[in-house]
Structures are given as C-alpha cells and as structure tokens.
Amino acid sequence: MLPTTPPPSVTPAPELPRLIVLSGPSGVGKTTVGEGLVRNPSIRRAVTATTRAPRAGEVDGREYLFLGRAAFETDIAAGRFLEHANVHGNLYGTPRDQVDAITAAGQNCLLIIDVQGAATLREQGIDALYVFLAPPSWEVLEARLRGRGTDDPEVVARRLRNAQAELGRQNEYDTVVINDDLDTAIAQIEGLAGGPGL
Numbered sequence: 466m467l468p469t470t471p472p473p474s475v476t477p478a479p480e481l482p483r484l485i486v487l488s489g490p491s492g493v494g495k496t497t498v499g500e501g502l503v504r505n506p507s508i509r510r511a512v513t514a515t516t517r518a519p520r521a522g523e524v525d526g527r528e529y530l531f532l533g534r535a536a537f538e539t540d541i542a543a544g545r546f547l548e549h550a551n552v553h554g555n556l557y558g559t560p561r562d563q564v565d566a567i568t569a570a571g572q573n574c575l576l577i578i579d580v581q582g583a584a585t586l587r588e589q590g591i592d593a594l595y596v597f598l599a600p601p602s603w604e605v606l607e608a609r610l611r612g613r614g615t616d617d618p619e620v621v622a623r624r625l626r627n628a629q630a631e632l633g634r635q636n637e638y639d640t641v642v643i644n645d646d647l648d649t650a651i652a653q654i655e656g657l658a659g660g661p662g663l
C-alpha cells in the first residue's frame with residue numbers, strides 16, 4: 466500500500482508584492498481612495514513625476530516629483546519611466562525606481578495613473594490588478610471636480626471633456642469600482658487585491 470501523503474496546505478502562498486493600478490476621471494476620488502488604501506501597511510503609493518505646477522499645499526516628493534519639462538524629457542530619454550503620458554497638457558510618468566523600491570520592500574505598490582499609462586503597462590504585459598474608479602453619476606463627478614476648488618474653470622472644463630473619453634475605457638480594466646461611499650470603495654479594492662491584510 467502506498468504511504469498516505471498529507472494533503473497540501475490550504476493556505477495559498479502569499480503573492481506579495483503586486484501592483485495595484487488605479488485609474489479614473491479627474492475628480493472621481495482617486496487621491497482620496499489612495500489615501501485610504503495606504504493606511505493598510507502592506508500598500509504604498511509610488512510617487513509619480515509631473516511637469517504640472519504644484520497646487521496649493523502640494524509638496525515636492527510627497528504628492529508628486531515636480532519636474533521642469535527639460536528634466537522630464539531627459540528622464541524619458543534615459544528610460545527612467547515605466548510609462549509616461551501627456552495628460553491634460555502636462556507630462557506625467559512613473560519612475561521605475563519608485564516601483565522597484567516599494568516591491569523590493571515586499572509591499573504592494575499603488576499606482577494612481579491615467580488610462581493611457583495603464584494601457585502602456587498592460588501592453589508591456591505588466592502583471593497588476595487594474596482598477597477603474599467610476600463616479601456614481603456624471604453630476605456627482607462634476608460636483609466633486611468643481612467642489613475641490615483647486616482648478617481654474619477652464620481647467621475644470623478640460624478635465625470634464627477628458628472624463629467623457631476616460632469613462633468610455635473602463636471596460637479595459639480588470640474591475641470597475643464605484644466611488645460612492647468612500648469606505649466601501651476602499652474595502653472593495655483591498656478585497657480584490659487580496660483582503661484587508663492582503
């Protein structure tokens with residue numbers, strides 16, 4: 466008789482670290498949801514780079530790495546970005562070293578990037594949980610964008626025009642999460658990424 470072998474462990478092997486890509490139209494609440502997600506110690510947000518001017522209260526190296534156009538273009542040429550895109554007339558990019566440092570520390574890396582950036586990562590075959598954050602309605606999106614009070618009226622108008630196109634690309638994502646109740650949206654994304662402890 467063959468010796469009985471113990472059943473395999475039912476605890477799945479942890480698959481840390483992984484990338485969580487979060488996209489959605491401007492004003493939908495990506496930053497706010499991201500702040501909630503990083504309260505989970507296993508998730509850290511990669512600080513991305515941009516040529517746009519800092520908003521009131523934004524600090525270089527915290528919200529973004531604020532770069533001049535020439536410095537940004539030098540970094541593109543040097544291959545320092547995992548992806549980069551022109552969003553609303555400014556350049557934005559994900560520095561490779563940000564992502565590498567987070568994953569090397571064994572943490573899940575949260576990337577809050579636009580639909581073009583997410584598509585670039587997907588085209589490169591980068592394994593990630595791709596999440597599209599959608600508003601409960603168009604009216605709510607407009608109200609959040611205007612209510613934030615950080616952008617001039619013409620900037621808001623441009624962001625709303627872009628939002629129409631972005632909302633049309635949500636089917637490219639693994640999942641769509643509606644940001645109606647904030648805590649529910651955060652818990653849904655944590656759950657998709659592997660649970661509260663991930």
Ligand code: ADP
Pocket residue numbers: 489490491492493494495496497498609610612613644645646647648
């Ligand atoms: P994004 O980063 O997508 O541009 P923000 O995180 O800056 O969006 O959010 C835009 C505005 O909407 C902010 O004023 C924020 O406080 C508000 N907001 C975000 N999520 C919610 C929510 N679930 N319910 C109500 N207001 C929200």
Ligand code: 5GP
Pocket residue numbers: 488489490491495513514517548549550552557558559560577578579580581582583
């Ligand atoms: P905001 O100017 O409102 O901070 O950001 C504008 C848009 O740029 C948002 O959709 C944001 O997610 C996106 N974004 C921020 N960083 C990056 C990045 O590194 N790459 C790409 N492709 N988009 C980014």
